[in-house]
Amino acid sequence: MRWLITGGSGFIGTNLATHLTERGDEVVVIDDLSRNGSELNAAFLLEKYRLEPHRVDVSNRAQMEDFFAQEKPFDAIAHLAGQVSFLASLEDPRRDFEVNAIGTLNVLEQVRLHSPETAVIGMSSNKVYGDLTQIRMVEEETRYVAPDYPRGFGENLPLEFHGPYGCSKGTADQYLSDYGRMFHLRTASLRQSSVYGPHQHPRSDQGWVAHLLEEAVAGRTIQLNGVGKQVRDLLHATDLARLFVALEETIDAGVGYQLNVGGGVENSLSILELFAWIEDKTGLSVDFRTGQARPSDQLVFVSANETVSALTGWAPEVSVDTGLSRLLAGLTR
Numbered sequence: 578m579r580w581l582i583t584g585g586s587g588f589i590g591t592n593l594a595t596h597l598t599e600r601g602d603e604v605v606v607i608d609d610l611s612r613n614g615s616e617l618n619a620a621f622l623l624e625k626y627r628l629e630p631h632r633v634d635v636s637n638r639a640q641m642e643d644f645f646a647q648e649k650p651f652d653a654i655a656h657l658a659g660q661v662s663f664l665a666s667l668e669d670p671r672r673d674f675e676v677n678a679i680g681t682l683n684v685l686e687q688v689r690l691h692s693p694e695t696a697v698i699g700m701s702s703n704k705v706y707g708d709l710t711q712i713r714m715v716e717e718e719t720r721y722v723a724p725d726y727p728r729g730f731g732e733n734l735p736l737e738f739h740g741p742y743g744c745s746k747g748t749a750d751q752y753l754s755d756y757g758r759m760f761h762l763r764t765a766s767l768r769q770s771s772v773y774g775p776h777q778h779p780r781s782d783q784g785w786v787a788h789l790l791e792e793a794v795a796g797r798t799i800q801l802n803g804v805g806k807q808v809r810d811l812l813h814a815t816d817l818a819r820l821f822v823a824l825e826e827t828i829d830a831g832v833g834y835q836l837n838v839g840g841g842v843e844n845s846l847s848i849l850e851l852f853a854w855i856e857d858k859t860g861l862s863v864d865f866r867t868g869q870a871r872p873s874d875q876l877v878f879v880s881a882n883e884t885v886s887a888l889t890g891w892a893p894e895v896s897v898d899t900g901l902s903r904l905l906a907g908l909t910r
């Protein structure tokens with residue numbers, strides 16, 4: 578198998594490149610190294626697997642055409658390159674659109690024109706469902722819950738793109754599906770919220786699990802957006818990497834799969850519960866202040882995983898306790 582990973586020096590890309598290389602697949606990486614920490618990941622992949630990223634900007638059509646002309650064909654593409662921050666999308670909506678929407682179109686066009694049998698698996702977002710204010714949410718002691726969705730949300734939630742990031746990811750999500758249907762390509766768009774694991778270089782607005790863990794272990798006072806009861810289902814990056822392989826083996830042409838993907842209800846966690854977990858494991862006391870909620874922040878997003886599991890047989894294997902313990906061990910080593 579020959580894979581292309583766009584954004585392959587990013588957090589998820591580095592975990593995927595590791596997984597694919599370890600199983601004997603050939604991996605080609607493109608990345609513009611614009612993300613803080615992507616150079617560190619690139620250095621890791623170079624040293625460990627002799628993998629060097631091609632410096633290509635996915636939003637640049639000429640660069641993409643040159644790259645594909647030289648390097649095609651691929652059996653599968655994991656399209657991970659993206660502008661990943663909701664806040665950055667508010668500061669520079671045009672760049673956000675260029676990277677997330679045009680970048681995805683550039684990938685799809687290369688496949689449509691030159692290698693229509695290549696599978697394309699793209700990373701979308703729970704943000705395509707808007708802020709979910711239409712869903713009844715109840716505040717409990719440590720978390721919000723959506724009592725009408727005890728097993729999490731399926732793909733039948735109405736689409737509602739909020740914020741430039743939601744719009745650009747939503748556009749990419751729709752193009753992925755539509756190219757599947759219209760041009761009979763093998764595409765899938767994964768809608769997930771929080772992925773965590775090694776090789777993540779978090780910021781306050783992206784990679785919240787690793788960010789809060791780092792801040793807590795460093796003993797810094799943490800300023801929260803909201804009251805800390807927001808819930809996400811945490812998906813470990815190694816579980817996501819296994820899913821890419823399972824999807825490549827299963828997805829048919831002509832469908833344009835749209836799949837909610839996450840750690841599922843068993844691996845759902847609120848920020849307050851994360852703090853309680855840290856205090857329990859480390860004996861530290863986490864110092865935090867509550868604050869204004871972020872615009873358009875969903876109170877709960879938990880993926881039901883029913884469609885993706887029925888399609889591929891995949892299910893998350895790394896429990897939150899195991900995944901967090903590994904992260905913590907990495908920080909305190």
Ligand SMILES: NC(=O)c1ccc[n+]([C@@H]2O[C@H](COP(=O)([O-])OP(=O)(O)OC[C@H]3O[C@@H](n4cnc5c(N)ncnc54)[C@H](O)[C@@H]3O)[C@@H](O)[C@H]2O)c1
Nearest residue numbers: 584586587588589609611612615634635658659700771772
């Ligand atoms: N991490 C999560 O929890 C999460 C959740 C939902 C969706 N996603 C999506 O998954 C994908 C990967 O996320 P991640 O967490 O690994 O982010 P990341 O920032 O670690 O990785 C993205 C990589 O893309 C590269 N990149 C950015 N713009 C580029 C461009 N124009 N051309 C080429 N490379 C470019 C960056 O340098 C970086 O290495 C993104 O599309 C993101 O929106 C991630």
